[in-house]
Amino acid sequence: MPRAATRPRGRRAAEERDELAPPHVGHGPSSLCAIPIIIHRKRAAQARNPSVKSAYQEVARAWLLLAEQLEWMDGQEEASRPKDT
Numbered sequence: 001m002p003r004a005a006t007r008p009r010g011r012r013a014a015e016e017r018d019e020l021a022p023p024h025v026g027h028g029p030s031s032l033c034a035i036p037i038i039i040h041r042k043r044a045a046q047a048r049n050p051s052v053k054s055a056y057q058e059v060a061r062a063w064l065l066l067a068e069q070l071e072w073m074d075g076q077e078e079a080s081r082p083k084d085t
Helices: 011-016 034-046 050-080
Strands: none
Touching (some): 034 050
């Protein structure tokens, strides 16, 4: 039997493949940002006008920054919760 192709794992790898990460990778608000990021990256790749391409790339970067900030905020919130013993 031929071996199945190995695929990168994780949310960032999924973004690089222009796919959504599997459900077990993330469920927070930042995972909701993946859809607009993918859409704007695809539209930038399809755009012929350089200024339109640049605009779509800038919007995708802004969504990525928002996702990273939401992840950081989620981490801060988790760290501040009292631990059950």
